[in-house]
Amino acid sequence: MINVTVTGAGGFIGKNLVDRLQRMKGVSLKQYHHGDDLSLLHEYLNESDIIYHLAGVNRPQNSNAFASVNRGLTESIVNYLKKHHKTPKIIFTSSIQAEGNTPYGLSKKAAEEVLQNYRIETGADVCIYRLPGVFGKWCRPHYNSVVATFCHEISHDKEIEIHDADKKLDLVYIDDVIDSFIDCLDQKKQDKLLYNHINQTFQTTVGELAQKLYEIKNVRESLIIPDLSDKFTKYLYTTYLSYLEMDNLSYALPAxxxxxxxxxxxxxxxxxxxxxxxxxxxxxxxxxxxxxxxxxxxxxxxxxxxxxxxxxxxxxxxxxxxxxxxxxxxxxxxxxxxxxxxxxxxxxxxxxxxxxxxxxxxxxxxxxxxxxxxxxxxxx
The missing domain is CATH 2.60.120.10 (Jelly Rolls)
Structure with missing residues (x-):
């Protein structure tokens, strides 16, 4: 039995990971959610073989929350583990923005450094994912995903704002992320590298993304399904449908x-x-x-x-x-x-x-x- 703890279990990536873990045999799962008492997390850490540390903030009302949550919670986890001589494997979701100088990127970089030091001091296995934009079902619109925002607005017949149609986007699909995370459960599949990557990524522009989503929306009128042999298009189609309201899942066809x-x-x-x-x-x-x-x-x-x-x-x-x-x-x-x-x-x-x-x-x-x-x- 593998004892697994997921922080940020109620977030976009967390919900998708929890769903997969709950269906796996031989996994005992603990979920730590936003607002839970820190003592509960400490209780989970005592029993953990693997920690998926997904908790973090992207758009707090106060920029100080970047450091207090993204770095602070990571420090709290590491300090508790070192104090109690625990060395579970930690999988951490960072961001490609850790390479930049934004408050969010700097807080993620700082959290990475905390985990690097923990790895050096204890010999524990640490795996850091610097994720690009992640898209898929259950992603929150108007937060940190242009795909989620566009899917929500277009599916609800609202106008979208495009400031730079040529802006490049690097994206990964949620199921590919979860597949890679699940591989971390199997030590034989891992090379114990500090930084890991999602094998399949997609490159597009804001304008191309919008065009594809409008074509998907128009399927109900044209009946023309996009080319689903293209994986990016297939994943966008799947994602778009997840943003439809429950009372808008059917449509009439002319006879x-x-x-x-x-x-x-x-x-x-x-x-x-x-x-x-x-x-x-x-x-x-x-x-x-x-x-x-x-x-x-x-x-x-x-x-x-x-x-x-x-x-x-x-x-x-x-x-x-x-x-x-x-x-x-x-x-x-x-x-x-x-x-x-x-x-x-x-x-x-x-x-x-x-x-x-x-x-x-x-x-x-x-x-x-x-x-x-x-x-x-x-x-x-």
Whole structure:
């Protein structure tokens, strides 16, 4: 059993770390929160094998709090450990601002020096992370994260202020930070370096960040999902959604209705095409067309249908009879005219995927009936 103490357990990084630690076997966790009595922390220190020292202030009302909290609490921890001959491993969250001369940066640098001296005097293992801007779920807006502030304001239809669109940003994602922190539990994975780094960082500008977030916001209108193969975009998308209010998690989609039934587009992607869904009434036949480049997948999720295909330069016809009771996908290759017919008395529901977004200026859809032919082979 590893005894772990987390200071600043209620903060942004602390909450994400605590969530992970609480789900791990073999970990006994103690949480020290802002406002807790120092005696409680001392009680936890007595039992600790590892201390994640995350507590600190970024924007206090009084600048003296930088020194009293960021350095002062670190000194209090170290002095207590030395007095009682304790040498737990300490993981400390510093900041890249420790390289500068701001009151915040100087206080973080001073805390680092306290821990360096503790390491030299006692031989204890100390690991310092000089983190750049951290973003992800549960980060507080209007505090110390431009990502959190932009996500909150944009998701609440508020204007954001950009003073320098070209200002460079170095960012790390919260899960990458937590992954690295969790590795600290395993001594075999650590080289016992004083300074450690998050392996994956992202570089952007304030203007680029805002542009990406507005594109994400616009998904509800355009239905176009951004390129989630780009990890930074994927993490921004995840982060943005975490700032939506609970009563704003759903949105209506326009339905195109006619005598046949309805069609609703669900998701579009420049990289992966689009997904849409249709309903068809009894006896309705959709399709009777082919594509040159576009390919599709048909999946009946309710009811029963007959899918017919014919290669346009052949008389041979192939029929698949499919049902929502036995989910399967039928691929529609290019150059095959195809149709789908509702053969039940009730409405059917069909899920479609196409490898490209429908372009009304270039639909790549040519009408051609799937005619009765010489050979009618049935599948399904």
């Amino acid at each position: 195109h209705r006619d005598e046949r039934g309805s069609l609703v587009e669900l998701i579009k992607s420049q990289q992966a095409g689009q997904v849409f869904i249709s309903t068809s009434r009894q006896g309705v036949i959709r399709g009777n067309h082919y594509h040159h480049t576009k390919v599709e997948k048909f999946c009946v999720i309710k009811g029963e249908a007959r899918i017919k295909l014919r290669k346009i330069d052949s008389d041979n016809q192939l029929t698949y009879q499919v049902t929502g009771q036995n989910i399967e996908i039928v691929d529609i290759p290019p150059g095959y005219t195809h149709s789908i017919e509702n053969i039940t008395e009730e409405e059917i529901i069909v899920l479609f995927w196409a490898n490209e977004i429908f372009d009304p200026e270039n639909p790549d859809t040519i009408s051609l009936d799937v005619q009765p032919n010489k050979t009618d082979e049935q599948k399904g």
